[in-house]
Amino acid sequence: MDTALTTLRTGLDKPLLHYGPRVLERTAPGTGQTGYRLLEISPMTPHIGAEIGGVDLSQPIGEELAGELRQALLEWKVVFFRDQHTFDEESHMALAAVWGEPEPNPFFPKGDKAGVSRLAKDATAIGTENIWHSDHSFMAAPAMGSVLRAIEVPPAGGDTMWADMGAAYDNLSDELKQRIEGLTAVHDWVYSWGRRMSDDQIAALRLSLPPVEHPVVVRHPRTGRRTLYVNEPFTARIVGLPDEESRELLAELGLQARVPEFQVRFRWQPDSVAIWDNIAVQHYAINDYYPQRRVMERIAVAGVPLT
Numbered sequence: 001m002d003t004a005l006t007t008l009r010t011g012l013d014k015p016l017l018h019y020g021p022r023v024l025e026r027t028a029p030g031t032g033q034t035g036y037r038l039l040e041i042s043p044m045t046p047h048i049g050a051e052i053g054g055v056d057l058s059q060p061i062g063e064e065l066a067g068e069l070r071q072a073l074l075e076w077k078v079v080f081f082r083d084q085h086t087f088d089e090e091s092h093m094a095l096a097a098v099w100g101e102p103e104p105n106p107f108f109p110k111g112d113k114a115g116v117s118r119l120a121k122d123a124t125a126i127g128t129e130n131i132w133h134s135d136h137s138f139m140a141a142p143a144m145g146s147v148l149r150a151i152e153v154p155p156a157g158g159d160t161m162w163a164d165m166g167a168a169y170d171n172l173s174d175e176l177k178q179r180i181e182g183l184t185a186v187h188d189w190v191y192s193w194g195r196r197m198s199d200d201q202i203a204a205l206r207l208s209l210p211p212v213e214h215p216v217v218v219r220h221p222r223t224g225r226r227t228l229y230v231n232e233p234f235t236a237r238i239v240g241l242p243d244e245e246s247r248e249l250l251a252e253l254g255l256q257a258r259v260p261e262f263q264v265r266f267r268w269q270p271d272s273v274a275i276w277d278n279i280a281v282q283h284y285a286i287n288d289y290y291p292q293r294r295v296m297e298r299i300a301v302a303g304v305p306l307t
Contacts (some may be wrong), residue, residue, distance in 0.1 A: 003251045023170045027075055028225035034071050038064060041072065042128060048281070049264030050233040050268040057095055057273060058086040061127075073099075073145070074223055078162045078264060078276035078283075085271050087149060089297070095273070096147045096299040103136065103143050103302040106209065107193045115299055122293040129285035132163060132257040135278050137234045137302055140212045143278045144221070144303035151228040153268045154292035159273045160274065161265045162281045168256035169217060169228040180253070183216040184239045185230055194231040213239060216253070218306040220279055228256060229306065231282055257282045268294075279306070 026047040034243040040053035052072060055065065057166070072079050084091075096102055102115025119129075136143040145232060148160075169177075188211040194202050216238065232254050238246040256262070266274060278300070 009274050014253075022167070022259075024158060024167055024261060025170060028166070028220075028223045029046075034075060036068050036072065039068050039072055041076075043076070044063075044080075044264050044266075047167065048077050048262070049080070049162065049266070051080045051155070053082075056086070058088070058091045061094060069098055073275055073277055077164055077166075077280040078266075078274060080266055080275075081273040083271055084149070084270060084273050087271060087273060092116065092147060092149055092297065092299060095275070096202065096301055099145050099301045101302045103139075105136065105298045105300060106205070107189070108298075112170050117298045117300075118295070119286075119298060120293075120295045121289075122291060128287070130287040131233050132254070132282045132284050133231045133233050134165075134229070134282050136215075136303075137187045137214065137229070137231055138209065138212065141303050142214070143300040145278045145301045146276055146298055147301070148274045148276075148296055148298045150268045150270055150272045150296055152293055152295040153270055154289040154294055157285045157286065157289035157292065158294045159265055159267050159288075160201055160265060161263050161284045161286065162255040162260045163259075163283070164281055165228045165257070166220070166225045167262045167278055168259070169226050171256070171259070171262075172228070176252075177217075180216045180249070183241075184213045185216050185250075186211050186213055186236045186239060187234045188212075188236045188253075189234060191236060211236065214306050218279065221304055221306070225280070227280060228253060229279070230254065257284075279303070 024047045039055060042051040042053065044050055050072065061069070069079075093102070096115075104115050105117050108117035108119065134142065135146055189209060190202055197205075214229055216228070216230055218227050219225070220227050230250055230253050235250060237243070238249060241249065266272075
Protein backbone atom coordinates (compact mmCIF):
# COMPACT_ATOMS: atom_id res chain seq x y z
CA MET A 1 0.00 0.00 0.00
CA ASP A 2 1.14 3.54 -0.73
CA THR A 3 3.05 4.94 2.29
CA ALA A 4 1.15 8.24 2.27
CA LEU A 5 -2.20 6.42 2.20
CA THR A 6 -1.10 4.15 5.04
CA THR A 7 -0.20 7.21 7.12
CA LEU A 8 -3.58 8.80 6.34
CA ARG A 9 -5.51 5.70 7.36
CA THR A 10 -3.53 5.48 10.59
CA GLY A 11 -4.28 9.12 11.30
CA LEU A 12 -7.99 8.54 10.79
CA ASP A 13 -7.94 6.20 13.77
CA LYS A 14 -7.02 9.10 16.05
CA PRO A 15 -10.09 10.68 17.70
CA LEU A 16 -10.69 14.38 17.18
CA LEU A 17 -10.92 15.78 20.69
CA HIS A 18 -13.35 18.64 19.98
CA TYR A 19 -15.47 17.21 17.17
CA GLY A 20 -18.95 15.71 17.35
CA PRO A 21 -21.95 15.90 19.68
CA ARG A 22 -21.81 17.52 23.13
CA VAL A 23 -23.33 16.59 26.45
CA LEU A 24 -24.91 19.87 27.57
CA GLU A 25 -26.80 19.67 30.84
CA ARG A 26 -28.10 22.87 32.42
CA THR A 27 -28.14 21.43 35.93
CA ALA A 28 -26.49 18.52 37.73
CA PRO A 29 -27.82 15.10 36.67
CA GLY A 30 -30.95 14.17 38.58
CA THR A 31 -31.87 17.73 39.54
CA GLY A 32 -34.95 19.41 38.16
CA GLN A 33 -35.50 22.93 36.89
CA THR A 34 -37.37 25.49 38.96
CA GLY A 35 -40.25 27.80 38.12
CA TYR A 36 -39.98 31.50 38.95
CA ARG A 37 -42.71 33.83 40.15
CA LEU A 38 -40.79 37.12 40.34
CA LEU A 39 -38.15 36.71 37.64
CA GLU A 40 -38.59 36.73 33.86
CA ILE A 41 -36.00 34.29 32.47
CA SER A 42 -34.78 34.66 28.87
CA PRO A 43 -32.18 31.97 28.09
CA MET A 44 -29.18 33.02 26.01
CA THR A 45 -28.20 29.41 25.34
CA PRO A 46 -30.02 26.21 26.35
CA HIS A 47 -27.64 25.47 29.23
CA ILE A 48 -25.61 28.55 30.30
CA GLY A 49 -26.53 32.21 30.61
CA ALA A 50 -29.89 33.96 30.91
CA GLU A 51 -31.06 37.55 30.82
CA ILE A 52 -33.45 38.32 33.69
CA GLY A 53 -36.24 40.86 33.57
CA GLY A 54 -39.00 41.93 35.90
CA VAL A 55 -36.76 43.19 38.70
CA ASP A 56 -35.30 46.56 39.71
CA LEU A 57 -32.05 45.76 41.51
CA SER A 58 -31.92 49.22 43.10
CA GLN A 59 -34.93 48.37 45.27
CA PRO A 60 -34.72 46.39 48.54
CA ILE A 61 -34.35 42.66 47.89
CA GLY A 62 -36.80 40.60 49.95
CA GLU A 63 -36.22 36.98 50.88
CA GLU A 64 -38.47 35.57 48.13
CA LEU A 65 -36.64 37.52 45.45
CA ALA A 66 -33.27 36.63 46.98
CA GLY A 67 -34.22 32.96 46.87
CA GLU A 68 -35.18 33.14 43.21
CA LEU A 69 -31.96 34.98 42.35
CA ARG A 70 -29.90 32.30 44.09
CA GLN A 71 -31.79 29.53 42.29
CA ALA A 72 -31.46 31.24 38.91
CA LEU A 73 -27.70 31.52 39.35
CA LEU A 74 -27.40 27.84 40.26
CA GLU A 75 -29.45 26.88 37.22
CA TRP A 76 -27.88 29.20 34.61
CA LYS A 77 -24.39 29.78 36.12
CA VAL A 78 -24.33 33.39 34.87
CA VAL A 79 -27.25 35.82 34.74
CA PHE A 80 -27.61 39.29 33.25
CA PHE A 81 -29.74 42.37 33.89
CA ARG A 82 -30.27 45.31 31.54
CA ASP A 83 -31.33 48.92 32.09
CA GLN A 84 -30.58 49.11 35.83
CA HIS A 85 -30.48 52.91 35.60
CA THR A 86 -30.60 53.67 39.35
CA PHE A 87 -28.25 50.85 40.39
CA ASP A 88 -25.45 52.44 42.46
CA GLU A 89 -22.68 51.28 44.81
CA GLU A 90 -25.14 50.76 47.67
CA SER A 91 -27.35 48.63 45.41
CA HIS A 92 -24.26 46.75 44.27
CA MET A 93 -23.28 45.90 47.84
CA ALA A 94 -26.85 44.84 48.70
CA LEU A 95 -27.08 42.58 45.65
CA ALA A 96 -23.76 40.86 46.38
CA ALA A 97 -24.93 40.32 49.98
CA VAL A 98 -27.65 37.99 48.64
CA TRP A 99 -24.84 35.44 48.28
CA GLY A 100 -22.45 36.40 51.08
CA GLU A 101 -19.68 38.69 52.26
CA PRO A 102 -17.50 40.69 49.86
CA GLU A 103 -13.99 39.39 49.23
CA PRO A 104 -11.51 42.08 48.11
CA ASN A 105 -9.08 41.26 45.33
CA PRO A 106 -5.57 42.05 46.61
CA PHE A 107 -4.42 43.18 43.14
CA PHE A 108 -7.31 45.30 41.83
CA PRO A 109 -7.76 49.06 42.28
CA LYS A 110 -10.35 49.77 44.99
CA GLY A 111 -13.68 51.54 44.56
CA ASP A 112 -15.26 53.92 47.03
CA LYS A 113 -16.77 51.09 49.09
CA ALA A 114 -14.89 48.29 50.84
CA GLY A 115 -14.85 45.17 48.69
CA VAL A 116 -15.57 47.03 45.43
CA SER A 117 -12.91 46.79 42.70
CA ARG A 118 -12.89 49.46 40.00
CA LEU A 119 -11.62 48.32 36.59
CA ALA A 120 -11.02 51.35 34.38
CA LYS A 121 -9.30 50.61 31.06
CA ASP A 122 -8.42 53.02 28.25
CA ALA A 123 -5.43 54.12 26.18
CA THR A 124 -3.30 54.45 29.33
CA ALA A 125 -4.45 51.27 31.13
CA ILE A 126 -4.91 48.42 28.68
CA GLY A 127 -7.15 45.50 29.67
CA THR A 128 -5.24 42.35 30.61
CA GLU A 129 -8.06 40.03 31.72
CA ASN A 130 -8.29 38.46 28.25
CA ILE A 131 -7.49 34.95 29.37
CA TRP A 132 -9.83 32.19 30.55
CA HIS A 133 -9.74 32.20 34.34
CA SER A 134 -11.61 31.68 37.59
CA ASP A 135 -11.44 34.56 40.05
CA HIS A 136 -9.31 34.07 43.16
CA SER A 137 -8.50 30.40 42.57
CA PHE A 138 -5.12 31.25 44.15
CA MET A 139 -6.90 31.57 47.52
CA ALA A 140 -7.56 28.72 49.95
CA ALA A 141 -11.30 29.53 49.78
CA PRO A 142 -11.84 30.93 46.26
CA ALA A 143 -14.55 33.47 45.56
CA MET A 144 -17.99 31.88 45.30
CA GLY A 145 -19.17 34.39 42.73
CA SER A 146 -18.86 37.89 41.33
CA VAL A 147 -21.24 40.78 40.64
CA LEU A 148 -20.07 43.12 37.87
CA ARG A 149 -21.75 46.33 36.74
CA ALA A 150 -21.03 48.47 33.70
CA ILE A 151 -20.23 52.11 34.41
CA GLU A 152 -18.92 53.12 30.98
CA VAL A 153 -18.66 50.89 27.91
CA PRO A 154 -17.13 51.44 24.47
CA PRO A 155 -19.49 51.87 21.49
CA ALA A 156 -18.21 48.57 20.13
CA GLY A 157 -16.27 45.70 21.67
CA GLY A 158 -15.51 44.91 25.29
CA ASP A 159 -17.79 41.86 25.55
CA THR A 160 -17.28 39.19 28.21
CA MET A 161 -17.55 35.43 27.72
CA TRP A 162 -18.23 32.66 30.24
CA ALA A 163 -17.59 28.92 29.90
CA ASP A 164 -19.51 26.19 31.76
CA MET A 165 -16.87 24.05 33.46
CA GLY A 166 -19.42 21.43 34.48
CA ALA A 167 -20.06 20.85 30.77
CA ALA A 168 -16.30 20.94 30.22
CA TYR A 169 -15.93 18.04 32.66
CA ASP A 170 -18.94 16.12 31.31
CA ASN A 171 -17.42 16.09 27.83
CA LEU A 172 -14.05 14.70 28.79
CA SER A 173 -13.38 11.16 27.60
CA ASP A 174 -13.89 8.40 30.15
CA GLU A 175 -10.17 7.70 29.94
CA LEU A 176 -9.28 11.30 30.79
CA LYS A 177 -11.83 11.42 33.62
CA GLN A 178 -10.20 8.36 35.16
CA ARG A 179 -6.75 9.86 34.70
CA ILE A 180 -7.56 13.05 36.63
CA GLU A 181 -9.73 11.44 39.31
CA GLY A 182 -8.33 12.31 42.74
CA LEU A 183 -5.60 14.61 41.44
CA THR A 184 -4.92 18.00 43.01
CA ALA A 185 -3.24 21.05 41.52
CA VAL A 186 -1.27 23.98 42.89
CA HIS A 187 -2.79 27.42 42.29
CA ASP A 188 -0.54 30.47 42.53
CA TRP A 189 -0.86 34.15 41.63
CA VAL A 190 2.86 34.74 41.11
CA TYR A 191 2.93 33.60 37.45
CA SER A 192 0.34 36.20 36.47
CA TRP A 193 0.12 39.11 38.90
CA GLY A 194 3.71 38.55 40.01
CA ARG A 195 5.06 39.38 36.53
CA ARG A 196 4.71 43.08 37.36
CA MET A 197 6.33 42.87 40.80
CA SER A 198 9.81 42.95 42.23
CA ASP A 199 11.20 39.99 44.16
CA ASP A 200 10.72 41.92 47.40
CA GLN A 201 7.06 42.64 46.61
CA ILE A 202 6.43 38.97 45.80
CA ALA A 203 8.13 37.83 49.01
CA ALA A 204 6.01 40.22 51.09
CA LEU A 205 2.73 39.05 49.54
CA ARG A 206 3.73 35.40 49.86
CA LEU A 207 3.25 35.73 53.63
CA SER A 208 -0.51 36.22 53.22
CA LEU A 209 -1.01 34.53 49.83
CA PRO A 210 1.03 31.32 49.67
CA PRO A 211 0.42 28.71 46.95
CA VAL A 212 -2.68 26.57 47.60
CA GLU A 213 -3.98 23.23 46.37
CA HIS A 214 -7.43 22.41 44.97
CA PRO A 215 -8.81 19.25 43.39
CA VAL A 216 -8.56 19.15 39.59
CA VAL A 217 -12.22 18.12 39.65
CA VAL A 218 -14.27 19.75 42.40
CA ARG A 219 -17.78 19.10 43.60
CA HIS A 220 -19.73 22.33 43.47
CA PRO A 221 -20.40 23.42 47.07
CA ARG A 222 -24.13 23.98 46.44
CA THR A 223 -25.12 21.62 43.63
CA GLY A 224 -22.60 18.80 44.05
CA ARG A 225 -21.96 18.85 40.30
CA ARG A 226 -18.53 17.61 39.22
CA THR A 227 -16.69 20.54 37.69
CA LEU A 228 -13.29 20.94 36.06
CA TYR A 229 -11.30 23.38 38.17
CA VAL A 230 -8.03 24.37 36.51
CA ASN A 231 -7.32 27.65 34.73
CA GLU A 232 -4.43 28.97 32.69
CA PRO A 233 -3.16 31.98 34.70
CA PHE A 234 -3.41 30.53 38.22
CA THR A 235 -3.01 26.73 38.01
CA ALA A 236 0.74 26.17 38.21
CA ARG A 237 1.15 22.38 38.21
CA ILE A 238 -0.55 19.10 39.05
CA VAL A 239 0.74 17.55 42.24
CA GLY A 240 2.67 14.29 41.88
CA LEU A 241 3.23 14.43 38.12
CA PRO A 242 6.53 15.08 36.33
CA ASP A 243 6.78 18.66 35.05
CA GLU A 244 6.36 17.80 31.37
CA GLU A 245 3.38 15.53 31.98
CA SER A 246 1.79 18.17 34.22
CA ARG A 247 2.20 20.87 31.56
CA GLU A 248 0.75 18.66 28.82
CA LEU A 249 -2.23 17.62 30.93
CA LEU A 250 -3.00 21.18 32.03
CA ALA A 251 -2.77 22.34 28.41
CA GLU A 252 -5.25 19.67 27.34
CA LEU A 253 -7.66 20.45 30.17
CA GLY A 254 -7.34 24.18 29.51
CA LEU A 255 -8.63 23.73 25.98
CA GLN A 256 -12.02 22.71 27.36
CA ALA A 257 -12.94 26.30 28.24
CA ARG A 258 -12.44 27.27 24.59
CA VAL A 259 -15.19 25.05 23.17
CA PRO A 260 -17.96 27.37 21.85
CA GLU A 261 -20.81 25.06 22.87
CA PHE A 262 -19.79 25.50 26.52
CA GLN A 263 -19.84 29.31 26.28
CA VAL A 264 -22.10 32.35 26.42
CA ARG A 265 -21.13 35.87 25.30
CA PHE A 266 -22.59 39.11 26.68
CA ARG A 267 -22.64 42.49 24.94
CA TRP A 268 -22.36 45.14 27.62
CA GLN A 269 -24.50 48.26 27.66
CA PRO A 270 -24.45 51.07 30.24
CA ASP A 271 -26.35 50.04 33.41
CA SER A 272 -25.97 46.32 32.72
CA VAL A 273 -25.20 43.92 35.57
CA ALA A 274 -23.80 40.38 35.42
CA ILE A 275 -23.62 37.83 38.23
CA TRP A 276 -21.71 34.58 37.83
CA ASP A 277 -21.00 31.45 39.81
CA ASN A 278 -17.23 31.52 40.01
CA ILE A 279 -16.88 27.79 40.74
CA ALA A 280 -19.17 26.70 37.89
CA VAL A 281 -17.64 28.91 35.17
CA GLN A 282 -14.52 30.54 33.88
CA HIS A 283 -14.70 33.91 32.13
CA TYR A 284 -12.78 35.93 29.56
CA ALA A 285 -12.90 39.73 29.14
CA ILE A 286 -12.37 40.43 25.45
CA ASN A 287 -9.73 43.13 24.96
CA ASP A 288 -10.74 44.39 21.51
CA TYR A 289 -11.74 47.95 22.42
CA TYR A 290 -8.34 49.68 22.87
CA PRO A 291 -7.97 52.68 22.97
CA GLN A 292 -11.65 53.19 23.79
CA ARG A 293 -12.64 53.47 27.45
CA ARG A 294 -14.32 50.74 29.50
CA VAL A 295 -15.11 51.17 33.22
CA MET A 296 -16.58 48.40 35.36
CA GLU A 297 -17.02 47.80 39.09
CA ARG A 298 -16.90 44.32 40.59
CA ILE A 299 -17.62 42.72 43.93
CA ALA A 300 -16.39 39.18 44.53
CA VAL A 301 -18.32 37.09 47.07
CA ALA A 302 -16.32 35.08 49.60
CA GLY A 303 -16.39 31.32 49.15
CA VAL A 304 -15.44 28.13 50.99
CA PRO A 305 -12.63 25.57 50.59
CA LEU A 306 -13.28 23.21 47.69
CA THR A 307 -13.49 19.43 47.80
